[in-house]
Amino acid sequence: MDKYLSIEHVDMVFDTRKGPFTALADINLGVGQGEFVSLIGHSGCGKSTLLNLVAGLLKPTSGAMILATREIAGPGPDRGVVFQNHSLLPWLSCFDNVHLAVERVFGEGESRAELKARTRRALELVHLGDAESKFPHEISGGMKQRVGIARALSMEPNMLLLDEPFGALDALTRAHLQDELMRIVAATGSTVLMVTHDVDEAVLLSDRVVMLSNRPAAGIGEVLDIDLARPRERLALAAHPRYLHYRKTVLQFLYQKQMRVAA
Amino acid sequence: MSAVAKTIKREPFENYAPSPVRKAALEAKAAEPPPYIRARAPEWLSRVIGPVIGIALFIGLWALLAASSPNLPGPAKTWVSAVQVFGDPFYRKGPNDQGIGWNVLNSLSRVGIGFGLAALIGIPLGFMVGRFRFLSDMSAPIISLLRPVSPLAWLPIGLLVFKAANPAAIWVIFISSIWPMIINTAAGVRQVPQDYLNVARVLNLSEWKVFTRILFPAVLPYMMTGVRLAMGVAWLVIVAAEMLTGGVGIGFWVWDEWNNLNVEHIIIAIFTVGVIGLLLEQLLLLVARRFEYE
């Protein structure tokens, strides 16, 4: 398989006070270039762990992870990460938060003016050009999350890793940002791996939904290909039979097959 | 839906009677103040009235105590003496008889030097102890052993090493104010949210950028707490240290006036030490507030 990202037989065991804890067992997953893949599962099933492995923040206990033909050895600017709780630095303005990333990736080859222009472009991409001098505590949760996305995109990563990027937002803001994310991904052609616990979000945004099974022995339960044409319209899809079918499949997995295991 | 219902509901209510604000405006124009304006006044008054009653009670108790004990001067006598003392704070009549201003300035400069040196060494040390597990393990037994030692126990060592009173007093300030700075800075470094450090890692920031953009700003509030605690300790300790070392200083002044049996001056010194301590604390709080982000 010529997968862009390929995860092969990955186990993740944490050393805890109560002894070793297997968070992930024998994960096998491939993501093609330009593909949008969602990871969905109940809270605590290891979604963030899997994403952090790809981000390079964690090292697998065993198994191999190959990104663009190279083994993942640690975090790198080729992967832009958007964290669950925005993780903006509160003492830096929105501009400076993004600039920190831009400076790191392009600082050596480009002039100051070019770096600033890049930062502005990233903020404008998420429609936050006007808020660049604001500090994180001065803007809404949705705006913070957008700055986080701008920060990840500003590095021009080959792959975007999103950990429940809209989990903490209200439904309207979430829908709005989902649409924006689809637009941005379409425009940049990014490869995306996104963690979510929202069934609609997973089906609406993804080319493929990977359903993680519950502990013990957390692993990949089912994989669902989403065959819906892009660009996708949430209103049109709301009554689309195939959309409803996908939605039901994921729901069934989460609330029938998995709940019984958890109970 | 519910928002619409709310606006519709509110309309007749507002037509019913003038709103409280409008009512207040109407009645404020009347010659006689309406009763509830008077009722509102206690809001600021009550904030003042507590402290005023407290202080009055304190002075009353003091006066009572002084009346029953012939050696303790009362508030009035002390006040007269204080007016004299602060009337000429910067006189100099020989090495052991100088105005209170000189005494205070001398104490402050000792605290400043000892405390400054402690910050210069303690804060970087705190960063290192917090950042590197090994250093933390290494220093933990020493810190926990030395920290509870009474500051004055260090004085003989200071006298021995420096062979002079003034550096020995500064040494005592240094050693007693360094612990809060090390401990709080290190605690601050250890609690830097993992999220921020993850940001540093995914952005691949250099150690220098990690320090200037993440570690230092994140630790600053903790560091300031350490600095504030250290200042409190330093100012507490200087009086006792100067009592033992002599020289010009507020602590020595207290001791000297005790030998002169001038109790008014001792009381004045106590209040002076209290007020300056309070001012230092407020100053540092003001500085600390500048570094709060949220």
Ligand SMILES: Nc1ncnc2c1ncn2[C@@H]1O[C@H](COP(=O)(O)OP(=O)(O)O)[C@@H](O)[C@H]1O
């Ligand atoms: N660093 C760690 N040490 C020990 N256990 C961990 C660690 N990180 C995650 N876990 C455990 O692994 C499991 C999966 O966590 P996580 O990936 O965060 O779940 P989620 O699917 O909600 O994102 C949880 O039971 C969690 O307690």
Ligand SMILES: [Mg+2]
């Ligand atoms: Mg998670």
